[in-house]
Amino acid sequence: MTEEKHPKKYVEGRVMVTAKGGGFVDSGDEKIDDIKIEPAFLGTTFHGDTVRVLVYTGKDKYGRTTGEVVEVLVRARENFVATLRKEEDIYFAKAQNTRIHVDFIIPEKYLGGGKVGDKVIVHLVKWSDAKKNPLASVIEVIGEAGLHETEMRAIVRDRCFAIALPDDVEKEAEKVAQEYPARFKEEEKTRRDFRDTQVFTIDPDDAKDYDDALSFKKLSGDLFEVGIHIADVSFFVTEGSLIDKEAIKRGTSIYLVDRTIPMLPEILSNDLASLVPNKDRLVFSAVFTMNKTGDVKERWFGRGIIRSAKRFTYATAQEVLDTKKGEFSEALLMLDTIALKLREKRAKEGAFTFGQEEIKFELDAEGKPIRVYKKERLETNKLIEDFMVLANAEVAMFASGKDRAIEQTFIYRVHDVPDQDRVHELVRMLGALGYKVPKTRADISHSTLNTLLGSVGEEHRQLVETAAIQSMAKAVYSTKNIGHFGLSLKHYTHFTSPIRRYPDLAVHRLLAAYLAGKKVAEEDVHIYEAISRFSSQLEVSAQDAERASIKLKQVEYMSRFVGDIREGVITGMTERGFFVRENETLAEGLVHLRDLKDDYYVLDDTSFRIVGSKKKKTYTLGDKIRIKIKAVDMEKRLIDYTLV
The missing domain is CATH 2.40.50.140 (Nucleic acid-binding proteins)
Structure with a gap:
């Protein structure tokens, strides 16, 4: 060429x-x-x-x-997670990230205590000649490659997150804890008291930080008071403190298959700020007077005190809904009725409802996966989501409605309209799956897209929802409100999880300032926009770490069953073959075309099919097939399947 x-x-x-x-x-x-x-x-x-x-x-x-x-x-970065190796007398490091396409040469004097076979962090020293490999030095030894603890830590460090909190941050948190009893007594004098109201939490069974609680009170007629109470992290974390600066750097808690790496010191996230049962706790509350059809008649935002009477898991709360008896049954049943109406209203207004399948692992003492199972999505999961969405939307509307200056300094959770080329690709896929779709290249409206997605049958739901999410823009934080396309809301923010998300903490501070009649200085607007941008980037990295930990354990689990026959569904097509998602573990692997011996197969990407040249046998996106686990590459986190 x-x-x-x-x-x-x-x-x-x-x-x-x-x-x-x-x-x-x-x-x-x-x-x-x-x-x-x-x-x-x-x-x-x-x-x-x-x-x-x-x-x-x-x-x-x-x-x-x-x-x-x-x-x-x-340079995007100068530090890389890699595995130390040696050939003849030369030490080199192979990056964990497969997009780092060259190996690093490590002079012996720069090994930093690392041994062959260790996962390490290397620092780029010099790379000025593309014909030579870059020179690097070992600055941190993570551990022996292949061990569970090493691999989990490597996933986090490769995304540039620190694992342990600095000592001075932990010490500052201890001081906050020591001062808390005296400060709490002062807070009691000024906060709204919800301790005589029915309050409870609903969380996953393995949760350690409880940052939201619900309260319920029946009023006159068909009205009810519903409170969404959020841990008042801003009370404990002073702006500009060491804890605050570290929280900004982290941006979010990180959830791996076996652990949580918290944004805040655990004495705060799992204790003082956490809405544990039977203890007085400080909250920032959004309280609504509502009827049973979900109409908000009155709203109140402010700081309060609660005492949660019960810690439900999603399963135990669901049992109350199913049996219609048990603690707080009247409250839970009415809250579920209201939540369903809220959900129906959002759907009518065009909100997308995706229920992606998720998996969990049971690990042995060494961290090896011995069982993989799907998380059950219960009505109580949806109930909590519905009230959190309500609180987030109402807080954003309140802030925007105060005045123009406040609207321009607030932190929103925004979701842009999708690119039409991507939408048309999604529509083309729906057509290939047999659904009736528009035949023109005209722009696909929000309502048309919603109708198309609503027509998808259960057998294709997971496949199509995954493709739909990939076709849409990523939701981000911004001081410029453009609305939330996915939720079909003009105003939306994140208010409900300040223990694990820094933007929520910033929103609490802004809301407190607005309620107190204070104005945010115009020169501070750029600070909140910077927080928004940086937090959005950190969120992507944290989610990538979570997915990487899941992928690692999926591959490790499947390595025990090489040769086994499983059921799966075709989820993607390439010129090399087609991807199949195994039904039990949701582990995706590739069936190579070279392994299909009965014909010469080629990709027809216009119809999402692989077609045999002579016999015209086809494999189409969404097909259910039987597969054999052919091979597993633990280092590259890849699975190869063959057809049965």
């Missing part, structure tokens, strides 16, 4: 490196497609770096714009 390089055109952008070593750069210019970078022209680039690219004037044989990296402008 001959490329023309004249006239010269340069663009800057972030490079995305593929596992095969090539890359793409988004120029930010609508007139230029993503620029394809062949491996030989990546230069000294790592995945995520901001680079300067020379754009070639010609196209490659696939019609793609191509170019070469001429300068690395900003």
